[in-house]
Amino acid sequence: MLTDPAVRAFVAAVNAGDREAFRGVLTEDATMSDDGSERDLAQWTDREIFDAGGHMDIESESEDGRALIVRFRNDTWGEMRTSWRFEVADNGRVSRFETGQV
Template sequence: MTIQPARLSDPAVRAFVSAVNAHDRDGFLALLAPDATMSDDGSDRDLGDWIDREIFSSNGHLDVDSEGRDGRSLVARYRNDAWGEMRTRWSFTVDEEGRISRFETGQA
């Protein structure tokens, strides 16, 4: 059963999923701390390059199946034009200002 983005527990994660699904690159970037980092399948990646390739130029979309850690951990079906659909895990670190300072993703 899919959890609608508006029902996700953590406000930053809710906004992240909503921005991905709306293909709102500017809104997405506004959610990130200035020095935000990310990893994919355990390897740190260049954030700007990764989001352009994996989300915004390839029509990325998240359907969230479950959440944990007060909404800062997700299991979701992620799809984009490059890879199709896969079951993924997402983990978020949110700073004291409510911005995402790190996210980690990979196959679940």
């Protein structure tokens, strides 16, 4: 079980392939980056997660559950070891996440 409730809900939504639950975990103005480049969050998550069967297997967490090392896999790229960092707003929703290969 992941420590941070917002991060836990984020991972659960990704692994369930649940776009609606995923959107509910994010702030309306949430942002993201992939390998240091800013991305359009909706386009990236559709392409890399929801349309490609994305799945997160957690290896470890740190920073009170807001930093993860994950074996991420999808139908496009296969499996890769990635880091994920999350910022959580006062309302308990993810306002930003950053991911990239380790």
